[in-house]
Amino acid sequence: MLALRYSHSNIETTAFQLAPIRIYSLRIKYFHSFFHISFSFCLFLSLRRYLFSQLVCTETMQKDLKDITGVIFDIKRYTLHDGPGIRTTVFMKGCPMRCTWCQNPESCRMLSETVTNELPLDGAVYETEEVIGRRLAAKDLLQEILRDSLFMEQSNGGVTFSGGEPLVQSVFLTAILRLCKMQLIHTAIDTTGYGPAGNLEAVLPYTDLFLYDLKLIDTNEHRQYTGVGNESVIENLKLIARAGKFTYIRVPIVPGITDTEKNLHGIAELLAQLHVAARVDLLPFHKAAEKKYKRLHQEFPAAHIEPPTHERMEEIKSLFESYHLPAIIGGVQ
Amino acid sequence: MTERITRLRTESLNAINSISDERALLLTEFYQATETACSIPVTRAMAFQYILEHKSICINPGELIVGERGPAIKAVPTYPEVCLHSLEDLRILNSREKVPYHVPESVMHSYELTVIPYWKGKTQRERIFAKLDDSWKAAYNAGIFTEFQEQRAPGHTVNGNKIYHKGMLDIIEDIRAAKEKLDYFNDPHALAKADELEAMEITAAALITFGQRHADSLEALAATETDVIRKDELLAMAKVCRRVPAHKPETFHEALQYYWFVHVGVVTELNPWDSFNPGRLDQHLFPFYQAGLADGSLTEDFARELLQAFWVKFNNHPAPPKVGVTARESGTYTDFALINVGGVKADGSDAVNDLTYVILDVIEEMRLLQPSSMVQVSKKNPERFVHRAARIIKTGFGQPSVFNTDAIIQQLIRQGKAVEDARNGGASGCVETGAFGTESYILTGYFNLVKIFEVTLHNGADPRTGKLIGLQTGTAESFTSFDDLLQAYAKQVQHFADIKIKGNNIIEQLYATYIPAPFLSLLIEDCIGNGTDYNAGGARYNTNYIQGVGLGTLTDILTSVKYHVYDKKSYTMQQILAAIGADFAGYENMRVDFVYKTPKYGNDDDYADAQAIQIFEIFYNAVNGRPTTKGGTYRINLLPTTCHVYFGSVTLATPDGRKAGEPLSEGISPVQGADTQGPTGVVKSAAKLDHIRTGGTLLNQKFTPHLLETEAGLKNLVHLIRSYFRMDGHHIQFNVVSAATLREAQQHPEKYRDLIVRVAGYSDYFNDLSPELQNEIIRRTEHGDF
């Protein structure tokens, strides 16, 4: 399981960065085989988390954490839709899904890509090349995040890691989350939850809030519209539920795709069972990303879809509320 | 809003701004008829008395608070002893497209036949221009600086709480006591002081007469009034006017009416810049409010209605007309009365009270340009208060603006004020810090930081005219390092600050000598005790300000030059000068580099912000701490009113990509559109300046409405304000209108007659703004969608 976890998560990690992580993975392995027979799985998880944090938090490890690099494509300050308070949202590059309605097409690929930007000046338009995606070390990213630490402290805000799918770069993500926690910064991750459980387990102790996407409850439909099945998405959600983590569930409402009664009831039932959602954010589909697709010379696959009406959103809100799930349209109170 | 207030408000909004010759004629009549051997202060006091005894009493139907400066709503008097309008000026005022004043034919006549023949050659403006030297005039004409006092008297002060515990009769007692104390043996100025005190006494008595005349008129109206309710009201109002201003007020109504008489007195005596200002209204009125509620003589509803009636009175008073450069630096009807609420009490405790919230309701409901309003936010004030203010901000008419009480107190204490005086202070005008009731803080003129850099790049010459107006500090190509360039700039700033201050000192003395303000002196401590006029240094504290303009633009210019010429060496100085000379024609790619590919102020980018700090220091060192002729000190502040548009119009293209004639940045705000990191980036850049060493800075923050749609958005606005203030930021104001709305308003002004936007330190009707300013605001707003 662990081997699998690293081979999956380290798309971006170089051999040099792997070294310290191997050490702790071996130790965990050791504890794993020693304990798992005699203790319940839950206890095991919490213990492992405890040991994880204890083992890794040495001075030398900190130094190494700081040097781990990852790829991001944007940092937005004063974001309002990604958790409580004044937040900085870090957009990490790379996503295992290919959702038809994706609003961040530039996030999909791990590699940097060059796009053509148009700079308007006095009616004329000047073209310039922009590279989307930059690799930086966790310590440098931390500095960027800390720029707004005063505002975060004032507002009980913090940092949100979004994407793409931040878990794709789980080693980097874990590193930056831990550095943030050392600075007492509230952390959130905006994730699809897709991927091996280990990726999620690694970040669990350092994440205060999950913004967790649930798109389609039927795995075949999920595969059809996002390119991958949803088994790990649902399993990982259960993991979060067991850990009792504060979670907002985010459901994109895409007419004709995710807004069927069957799908919405399916999602609501699952959430009602799991008791995981502090809140359900219903995010209406919109077409703001059309321009982004153009810049990338791609077709917007959802160009033909119209945003849901306000009435429809209200209906869906009531649907979730009938399951005693507090739902919010748009995701900000 | 009651039916009465709705009507008064509508009447005020619909009234046409017009010029009245009443004051000019009365003044002329007085001087023509009076050959006195009296001193200048006494003569001016007698003139004041003559006007208040003879001007028409205007009581509008349904009014609760009475007293107009002119004979009717929005009828604006003129002040020929300060600035005499020529017939040509009057014609321009009547016909200009923006901020016109209707000039009736009768006014043209009386000006032609009476006012101009008498006053020509005797005005303060003529005295001033006769005394100023060529270097001053050259700099003034080039647009290096402006001069506030060439058409309007010094003012810039705010009422303290004196009038709420002293009637004019009590003040007369004080004056007499001061006279008694004059020391003719040791004080060589004793005689002058006696004259000044006598003048003060005349003006205090004149205001009492003015109050009594209103009482007479109200009683006369009551006698013929058929509506019994109104009849009772008129009689009650007459009673109020019999009591104040002669005696100290006992009720909420009397307190408001007293202030209003005082306000009319100040703006009748002279046309002080920033009219006059009740200042900490929630503090002054709260005892009356509380007592009235307790003994049942006042209800919350009536208090609200009285306040609303009071609000209408301010709106009835557009600024005295300005012409020429002065009209361009402050092109607005607003006369900058800025109501302060919140903050701390003299003992340092939280000052927010129940009346604070009532006043905030009034601000929101009245939605008027005047009076302008602000909230003082101290770390001691409750969250609910700031949140209430944020809700009004969200409605998008630019009020209230938000000030940092804790920073203001630090500024005042740094300047040497007693801590209680500092806590009783606040901000007036746009953003100017002052100790209310105790300080004369004169804004003397705007200072074009960008133009001075342009002159530096051209070795002391104004490239628009070729005239040498500055020092020859070397050609632009001769600076081998960025530091050399900055040093040359610092020398030029010093040079022009010297010219400006020399001019100020001359003007200040001319006012002290020829245009004393004995009535205003009654109100500001310690003019009576010192036996010295407000305009001659009688106030407890005296400060002169020079207001720097274009900090954001200049920061981007210097950053661009540092980045492209000295650090990256992507362009030579010669190339840049050529591009500027050509207004970027043929240099479009260079301009793209400047606009899009150069670090900019307002993004929390230290590379750029370092220049902002250096500019601040250069300006500060050239001005701060120098003595005034009134025994006070020069200080700086950073605000523009509308002067950034005028200053931009006299400045060629600049190396930040700005084209010739375009507006400069305003206050300490970033260049319009240059801030791409959102509001936290802006306030962090702005907070790198040392606000505590200024007397006010202005930060305009655009907010697209969607950022404030939700509760969470509103809360974050409050957090943003609090964070900025934790970093000692002085002031922040928000423009919450979408660019689409503004563009629509530009196309169809008729449909948006009530659209109020934040300009710079004040709000104004969008339709009253010049097209340049409209475009600038659209640009600024549009960009807010991050």
Ligand code: SF4
């Ligand atoms: S998971 Fe999110 S980022 Fe990834 S493709 Fe889907 S919508 Fe886009």
